[in-house]
Amino acid sequence: MTPAEPHAFSSAEIDAVYRVIAERRDMRHFRPGAVDPAVLQRLLWAAHHAPSVGYMQPWRFVRITDAALRERLQILVEEERVETARALGEREDEFMRLKVEGLREAGEVIVVALTDHRERHIFGRRTLPEMDLASVACAIQNMWLAARAEGLGMGWVSIFDPDKLAGLLAMPPGARPVAILCIGHVEAFYPKPMLELEQWAERLPLDTLLGENRWPGA
Known part of the structure; x- marks a missing residue:
């Protein structure tokens, strides 16, 4: 079937876009292996071609290639993981059972x-x-x-x-880290978001988030 809009991609291309959106996962489990440098360059290209408010392009990337530095990042994350667990109160133990990072296993680590x-x-x-933060989030999503x-x-x-x-x-001074990205090979992608599989939370129904001419549910 040919798409009705004259500027639309082919049906197969459209399906691929929606498929990658549906199957994207926040991954925590990786298997060993380096990421092909050419592929990594394509990923960075995709990030750098994200939209940005006022075309400010506020993103900066730091590739972590030093093993000792990566370990120090892991220690920082572990320190905050403990503090986050304490702040969660009654869900502390449940949170501590979650795997929240793959810093030691991922083939690449990029700080954005x-x-x-x-x-x-x-x-x-x-x-x-x-909106500078929103622009960086768009780069990460790309x-x-x-x-x-x-x-x-x-x-x-x-x-x-x-x-x-x-x-x-x-x-x-003035720069601010937003994300530590773990990138690498995986045995399989989660069939659902990991936090949904772990029964931490569920995806909200879209119709409860959508309003017409007023706030949803108002």
């Missing part, structure tokens, strides 16, 4: 950060300054979908103290 001097960018941010299409797993780790991580990576 907001650049410094973001205050210069006023276009689109005068009343919503957090990378995530590209990784899934390439058959690689990717996990977004956000459990860390951003000031400690910024200092560890010699980031300039």
